[in-house]
Amino acid sequence: MSFSGKPTTLVEQQIDNDGFWPDLSVSEFQKGYRLPGEYLGDMLVVDLTTAMFEVNADLARCKSRWQSAGVSCVKSADTRVLPERTFHVATYKRAVYSRAKASLLTQFATVTRRDSAENTGKEAPERAETFLSFSQQAVRSLQGRGRMTAALL
Structure with missing residues (x-):
């Protein structure tokens, strides 16, 4: 249950991936990432699907390399x-x-x-930046790259 009193209803929906990367579960996402109960299921599905496509695009070279090595499904x-x-x-x-x-x-x-519902723990810009950083760290790990990269300008 969230602080609003609205219970968190788990959305039992699977999001099919491209066959190479694993399918995703909305309820697994909700449970593992402690999402507020105020989010509608449809909103979760849309943002999760969008994130999946973005990460798949980031990992396209990695996928191609692994497929060349004979991997058809991670x-x-x-x-x-x-x-x-x-x-x-x-x-x-x-x-x-x-x-x-x-x-x-x-x-x-x-x-x-509602102004009274303001929650800096959920709304502060640095929270979103932190989770985007976690995502980028995971992508870089899958690509076999370290956390930092130096580029010659």
């Missing part, structure tokens, strides 16, 4: 080809779920619409 990949597949599934979900939460947090003020 979740069931041969451990001799992709030994850390379990880690990759969890990291992929972290990338998508964190990016979706970052997007949803920026919309919280429009969800509550």
